Amino acid sequence: MAGAGSDTYRRIYAVVRRIPRGHVATYGQVAELAGYPGQARLAGYALHALRDERAVPWHRVVDARGRLSLLRSGSGAGVTQRLRLEQEGVRFSAGGRVELVVFGWRPRGRPASSGARARPRKRPRE
DNA sequence: TCGCTGACCCAGG
DNA sequence: CCCTGGGCCAGCG
Numbered sequence: 001m002a003g004a005g006s007d008t009y010r011r012i013y014a015v016v017r018r019i020p021r022g023h024v025a026t027y028g029q030v031a032e033l034a035g036y037p038g039q040a041r042l043a044g045y046a047l048h049a050l051r052d053e054r055a056v057p058w059h060r061v062v063d064a065r066g067r068l069s070l071l072r073s074g075s076g077a078g079v080t081q082r083l084r085l086e087q088e089g090v091r092f093s094a095g096g097r098v099e100l101v102v103f104g105w106r107p108r109g110r111p112a113s114s115g116a117r118a119r120p121r122k123r124p125r126e
Numbered sequence: 127t128c129g130c131t132g133a134c135c136c137a138g139g
Numbered sequence: 140c141c142c143t144g145g146g147c148c149a150g151c152g
Contacts, residue, residue, distance in 0.1 A: 006149065027134050031147090039147045040134040048133045049149080061133080069133045077133085130151090138143085 009046040011035060016047070019060040022088045023105040024098050026064050033107065044069065059084040060105075066098035 011034040018033075019025050025033075028040035036042050047058050059081040063069050070078030082092065090103050 008148070031134090036147080038135090041132085041147055042134085042149090044133045045131095045148060046133090050133090058133080063133085064135060073133065075133075081133095128152105132149100135146095137145100139141105 008034075008036070008042065009049060012043050012046040013050075013056045016056050016058060016061060018107075019057060019105050021057075022090060022103070024060050024062045024066070024085065024090060024100070024103050025105045026066075026100070027061060027069075028064055029105070030061055040064070062098055062100075066100045066103075067096060071096070 012030060015030050015033045016025070026040070027043040028038075030043040031037065031039045031041075034043070043061065047056075047061060050056060050058055068078045068081050070081055072078075082096075085098070086092070090098055092098060
C-alpha cells in the first residue's frame, strides 16, 4: 500500500476535506479538482493509503456510478461507509447506489453526474 | 533499480 | 450482467 507522504496525495486529501456533509464526490471528480484530471485511480490510491481516517471524510467519495468501491472490493469498511453516509442524510437506492444527481457535490453549480467524461482516458488507437 | 499492486473509469465484446 | 484492455501514481521488497 502506498504511503501518504507525497504532495500529490495531500492535494487529494485537501479536496476530499472540502466535500460538504450530506454530499458525495466521485473519485474522478476529486482527482480533477485536485489538479489531476482523468486520474480517478490516483484518488483511490490516495484514500487507500490513508492511515489517519479521522483526518479526511473518505466515506464521501464514491465511484462514478454512485456505488461504494469498498463494498465491491469485499472490504468490511464498506458497511461503515454506507452507515456514515446515511447518518448524514445520504440515501441509497435499491441497487445500493447513491443518486449523484441528488447528492453529488457541485462545487460551482455544475452537475456532478455527467461530468465524469471531461477527458478521454483512452488514447485513440492507430 | 525493477516489478509488483491497489478504495478507478470507460469503451467494447 | 460479465470480462478485457489501457491509462494514471507512489511505496515496498
